[in-house]
Amino acid sequence: MHATDQASRSRRSVATSQTARALNRDILLRTIHRSQPVSRADLARLTGLQPSTVSAITEQLIDEGWVTPGAMGRLPRGRRPTFMMLNDQHVTLAIDMRPGKANLALVDINGKILARKTIDYELSAGLSVEEAKIVIAQIAQTARSLKAAFADRVFHGLGVSVSGRVNRKTHRLIFSPNVQWSRIDLYGELQKFFEDPIEMENAATACLFSERWFGDFRDASNILVVSISEGIGAGLLIDGRVARGHDDMAGEFGHMTLDESGPKCGCGNSGCWEVFASNRAGLRYYHELAPESTITTFQELLDRAKAGDLRALRSIDKMISYLARGLSMLVAGLSPEVIIVVGDCTALWPRIRPLIESQLIAKSFTPHTPSVVAAMDGDVARLRGAAAMVLRKVLFGKADFVPHVAREHMPRKTEAAPA
Numbered sequence: 001m002h003a004t005d006q007a008s009r010s011r012r013s014v015a016t017s018q019t020a021r022a023l024n025r026d027i028l029l030r031t032i033h034r035s036q037p038v039s040r041a042d043l044a045r046l047t048g049l050q051p052s053t054v055s056a057i058t059e060q061l062i063d064e065g066w067v068t069p070g071a072m073g074r075l076p077r078g079r080r081p082t083f084m085m086l087n088d089q090h091v092t093l094a095i096d097m098r099p100g101k102a103n104l105a106l107v108d109i110n111g112k113i114l115a116r117k118t119i120d121y122e123l124s125a126g127l128s129v130e131e132a133k134i135v136i137a138q139i140a141q142t143a144r145s146l147k148a149a150f151a152d153r154v155f156h157g158l159g160v161s162v163s164g165r166v167n168r169k170t171h172r173l174i175f176s177p178n179v180q181w182s183r184i185d186l187y188g189e190l191q192k193f194f195e196d197p198i199e200m201e202n203a204a205t206a207c208l209f210s211e212r213w214f215g216d217f218r219d220a221s222n223i224l225v226v227s228i229s230e231g232i233g234a235g236l237l238i239d240g241r242v243a244r245g246h247d248d249m250a251g252e253f254g255h256m257t258l259d260e261s262g263p264k265c266g267c268g269n270s271g272c273w274e275v276f277a278s279n280r281a282g283l284r285y286y287h288e289l290a291p292e293s294t295i296t297t298f299q300e301l302l303d304r305a306k307a308g309d310l311r312a313l314r315s316i317d318k319m320i321s322y323l324a325r326g327l328s329m330l331v332a333g334l335s336p337e338v339i340i341v342v343g344d345c346t347a348l349w350p351r352i353r354p355l356i357e358s359q360l361i362a363k364s365f366t367p368h369t370p371s372v373v374a375a376m377d378g379d380v381a382r383l384r385g386a387a388a389m390v391l392r393k394v395l396f397g398k399a400d401f402v403p404h405v406a407r408e409h410m411p412r413k414t415e416a417a418p419a
């Protein structure tokens with residue numbers, strides 16, 4: 001019995017030390033990702049780990065190829081520190097499926113876009129399944145040629161951002177009222193062309209990953225991303241976790257009813273938020289003010305607004321006023337620290353930001369209103385987000401948790417694994 005006890009104790013202690021080492025490796029990798037370029041001394045200071053532990057695990061990460069020693073730092077005296085970086089040899093493919101076009105990119109582990117392509121397609125309501133499959137095949141072939149052009153890099157998989165919600169168990173698009181992709185098995189079709197892992201996610205949630213992985217909001221725990229295009233979608237980070245909801249449907253605020261007597265929505269209801277505040281709403285307001293106008297795209301409306309067309313400006317102001325009205329409800333219910341606006345309308349950000357902020361302040365019942373920022377390039381945000389979905393899984397193996405080193409999770413120095 002005694003021997004068995006000893007063996008089990010020894011097994012437990014091996015497991016504990018392996019677990020601690022794996023945990024410390026994760027913490028160091030996250031800290032390098034968040035603070036790079038960063039010296040070993042700063043890594044010890046930021047993580048609370050022993051310098052010897054930091055050195056040993058950093059060496060391991062360099063040997064594994066995840067981390068690369070970069071430039072030498074400068075100090076008044078003593079040894080010059082080497083700054084650690086994530087190794088940009090690691091790359092992933094990103095595809096952003098939008099109504100009418102797909103953007104493709106090869107993105108490295110630090111968010112740099114190495115190459116980009118766009119494929120335009122017709123996606124009418126009457127599109128047959130076979131026609132849709134031909135479009136997917138064309139996109140996949142282009143993606144493969146991008147990958148082949150960087151064959152010297154370490155490739156990790158394919159991230160796909162789509163308008164609509166994705167059921168993470170079946171990988172099927174379950175709600176996509178403005179696009180026809182839900183009729184085919186998009187994930188299954190792409191799998192025919194790639195042996196590598198595929199991650200598929202809603203576009204607004206992808207933008208959330210982009211901000212958390214590559215952007216300025218790596219430390220924020222409560223973020224609301226609102227993506228405005230043909231519809232309105234949202235990605236939610238609540239208390240450090242991506243909110244998914246039952247059936248992965250959380251975030252469809254675009255279909256909150258603002259006015260039941262309003263226009264019909266693609267979801268089947270009437271008067272949803274998105275029929276008042278999406279790009280299509282902006283265009284509709286313009287045609288009401290300028291019935292003689294023949295413009296058909298939101299980009300044309302933006303161009304007119306930029307040129308000083310008063311009716312175009314009034315249409316966009318009306319759309320943004322409705323946008324702000326919905327946002328004030330979300331702020332009351334979710335209390336985000338920051339709202340990130342993604343969409344073509346951000347081209348007029350100096351005009352629309354005060355419109356949103358003034359309404360949020362007017363409706364607020366607390367002294368703090370969230371900061372409102374624009375994702376400067378929505379296309380880039382979606383592509384980098386699609387890449388981040390793959391990379392976080394490769395690096396940390398967790399399906400859903402956005403890496404975050406919380407102080408309470410940092411091991412005390414006495415708990416650090418032996419070097």
Ligand SMILES: [Zn+2]
Pocket residue numbers: 254255256265266267268269272
């Ligand atoms: Zn709706």
